[in-house]
Amino acid sequence: MDLETLKTELNKYGQSELTALIDAAATISKIDLGLVSKLYDMAKEGKAGGAEGAITPIPVTVAAELAPALRRKYIEAGEELIRKGGFAAVTMAGGQGTRLGHNGPKGTFDIGVEEHSLFEIQAKRLLRRAALCGAAQIPWYIMTSEENDAATRAFFVENGWFGYDPANVRFFTQFMLPMVDFDGKIVRDTPVSVKMGADGHGGIFRAMHARGIVSDMKERGIKYAFIGGIDNVLVKLCDPLFIGFACLNRYPCAGKSLIKRDPYEKAGVFCLKDGRPYVVEYTEISDEMAKAVNEKNEFIYGDAHILCNIFSVEALEDAGSEGLPYHVAVKKTKFVDADGQIVMPDKPNAYKFEAFIFDAFCRYEKMGILRVKREDEFAPVKNREGEDSPETARELYRSAKERNMLD
Ligand code: UTP
Numbered sequence: 384m385d386l387e388t389l390k391t392e393l394n395k396y397g398q399s400e401l402t403a404l405i406d407a408a409a410t411i412s413k414i415d416l417g418l419v420s421k422l423y424d425m426a427k428e429g430k431a432g433g434a435e436g437a438i439t440p441i442p443v444t445v446a447a448e449l450a451p452a453l454r455r456k457y458i459e460a461g462e463e464l465i466r467k468g469g470f471a472a473v474t475m476a477g478g479q480g481t482r483l484g485h486n487g488p489k490g491t492f493d494i495g496v497e498e499h500s501l502f503e504i505q506a507k508r509l510l511r512r513a514a515l516c517g518a519a520q521i522p523w524y525i526m527t528s529e530e531n532d533a534a535t536r537a538f539f540v541e542n543g544w545f546g547y548d549p550a551n552v553r554f555f556t557q558f559m560l561p562m563v564d565f566d567g568k569i570v571r572d573t574p575v576s577v578k579m580g581a582d583g584h585g586g587i588f589r590a591m592h593a594r595g596i597v598s599d600m601k602e603r604g605i606k607y608a609f610i611g612g613i614d615n616v617l618v619k620l621c622d623p624l625f626i627g628f629a630c631l632n633r634y635p636c637a638g639k640s641l642i643k644r645d646p647y648e649k650a651g652v653f654c655l656k657d658g659r660p661y662v663v664e665y666t667e668i669s670d671e672m673a674k675a676v677n678e679k680n681e682f683i684y685g686d687a688h689i690l691c692n693i694f695s696v697e698a699l700e701d702a703g704s705e706g707l708p709y710h711v712a713v714k715k716t717k718f719v720d721a722d723g724q725i726v727m728p729d730k731p732n733a734y735k736f737e738a739f740i741f742d743a744f745c746r747y748e749k750m751g752i753l754r755v756k757r758e759d760e761f762a763p764v765k766n767r768e769g770e771d772s773p774e775t776a777r778e779l780y781r782s783a784k785e786r787n788m789l790d
Contacts, residue, residue, distance in 0.1 A: 387410075403575040410577055414561055414569070423558075423567045424636040426711040426734045434618045436656040437757055438663065438672065443640060443653070443686050443752045446624065454624065460631050461623025465520045468605040468736035472509055472620040473591075475690075475740075476502075476535060476613040477557045477581045482766050483614075483773075488531040491538050494764060494773045497562050501764065504780075505620060506545035511790060512621040513586045520551045521621055522603060524596055530582040532556050536695065555594035557586040560709075562716055562733045570733050571719040578716055578733070584612070584690070585738025594704025600696050605632070608699065616776045617762045617783055621672065625693060635698035636660075636744060637751035639685035641761055646673040650687035651741060653752050660750035661690045662741035664710070686754060689761050701731050702746060704731055707738040759788045 384392070390405045449457070457634065464470045479491035490502040498504045509521050525536045536554055539545070544552065561569045570578040581591075591597050600608060603708040607630055611618045619625065629637035642654055649663040663672065663684070675683040695704070713731040720726050744750055762779035765771040783789055 385655075395551075398717065401446060402631065403484040404433070410579060411569075414557075414577075419561060420567070421734045422709055422711070422727060423563050425709075426563075426736075430494045436661075437658075438661070438684075439655045439658070441653050441655045441660060441686070441750075441752060443754050444628070445754045447756065453543060457627030457631060461547045461626030461628075462516045463518045464607065464626055464630060465621060465623065468519060468522075468604055469625055470621065471522040471524060471600055471603075471605045471608045472505075473524040473526065473587070473596075473608050474505055474613050475514065475526045475584050475587055475609040475610065476622070478584070479528075479530070479580065479613075480614070482712070482714055483764060486765050488527070488535045488538065488763070490525075490535060492764065492773070494616060494776060494777045494780065496616075497591070498782075500542070501537070501616065502535075503542065503545050504616055505613070505618070507545055508618075508789065509620055510546055512623075514659070515790060516623070522600075522605065523552045524591075524608075525552065525554050526587055526590060526753060527554055527556050529559055529579070530581070537557065544645065553599065554595070555590055555596050557590040558582045558593075560736050562714065562735050564718065564733050570716060572717050573721055573725060574719050580735050580737075583710070583737025584740045585742055587740060588702035588743060589706060591699060597696065597700050599705060600699070601765050605696055607693055607695055609691070609693050612763075612786075614687065614760060615691075615765045616764060616780045617760050617788075618653055618691060619760055623637070624696065625691075625753055629693040629695075630750055632750040632751050632758050634749060635691075635695050635701075635747040636752065637693045638741075639689055639691040639760065640752050640754045641757045642754070643682055643685045643687045644757075646670075646682070648687065650685045650689065651739075653686045653688055654684050656745060660744040660747060660752075662739070662744065664739060667710075671692060684741075690740070691760070692740065707742040709736040709738055711736055759783060759786075 386405050393401050400750050476490045485492045491500050492497045503778045511719050513521050537775045564570050572578040609620050651664040654661055667737045672684050704726045712735045714735045715731050717727045722747045740760055762776040764776045
């Protein structure tokens with residue numbers, strides 16, 4: 384009997400309490416146990432993450448210093464691509480948003496501005512840009528996780544799709560990986576469930592490939608796609624300048640950067656590794672590299688990656704053909720102890736494995752980096768309060784609106 388039939392039978396005979404066991408079995412059956420074992424060994428040896436290599440600075444184009452004629456050329460090319468339907472936006476909304484602690488998908492969070500959710504902010508911005516370009520609606524793909532997919536879809540329905548035609552919005556789920564304790568055991572968070580987590584924003588390539596998103600883009604004649612996160616309220620998902628910059632230079636992939644606030648800002652930085660584009664994550668950067676400055680006292684590795692990237696559809700297809708390396712994070716997570724009791728530990732007790740989108744960059748020989756202004760393009764919502772919180776994002780959003788920087 385397959386698991387679904389077994390569940391129906393259990394319900395039919397009044398044994399529905401046991402269905403959680405069936406759900407757990409279904410989840411466990413999808414786990415790649417060989418991969419989990421390999422990742423655990425790597426984590427134990429401190430080897431998870433990218434391979435070693437020689438790090439050097441990467442050339443960067445400063446948007447504010449572009450010659451006016453070139454700037455115009457990029458913008459016109461970008462607008463033309465949008466008008467022709469050759470451009471799509473992809474929002475990564477599969478994260479757990481643990482630091483924010485909001486009950487529901489992060490995209491449903493209201494920072495207290497005219498648009499009542501992060502999803503609405505992005506939808507309105509896409510619709511506005513299409514209208515400004517005299518284009519049809521820009522196809523919008525949204526990556527969710529198994530944890531938040533149903534709630535995300537329901538939110539769109541409840542909110543009338545924010546004016547979007549549902550035919551132009553497509554959701555797809557990313558893959559999940561279990562958390563593993565320091566002895567290599569898959570963590571159970573209740574006696575009848577295992578602790579799964581989304582496989583990181585780098586999981587997007589595999590998910591786009593496996594869920595038919597890249598094929599859908601090809602069928603629609605899309606040439607370039609922007610990929611960004613849900614939690615930057617100033618994200619320009621459809622910036623003609625950036626699109627033109629990527630397509631006229633024939634970059635398979637391009638990224639926006641901004642100058643780090645200080646050596647320890649929690650953001651990865653662009654560089655070259657063995658001559659190929661790369662991002663060193665803030666958790667993995669050396670003190671020496673973080674602080675290095677040139678003769679003008681500017682950071683040598685100061686261009687922060689802000690999760691604003693454009694990929695050609697060919698590049699997306701290529702990146703989806705192989706998995707990215709996994710990085711390991713040590714996390715605190717509740718677990719079931721030997722006596723069957725659920726315990727919330729007071730110190731980290733498990734490994735979580737995540738792929739990072741920027742590990743795909745080294746697949747390409749060249750990558751365009753466009754440095755933009757922080758106050759116009761970056762206002763993340765990460766923490767409940769303090770730095771990068773709803774409060775700071777709201778202020779930055781209002782200020783950008785007053786300066787007419789939200790188109
Ligand atoms: P973060 O890495 O900041 O994670 O994601 P998060 O889930 O929002 O928050 P914390 O770390 O749990 O507090 C940056 C962007 O990447 C997406 C997030 O939704 C966010 O837009 N993301 C992250 C995914 O789509 N999937 C993932 O597995 C991880």
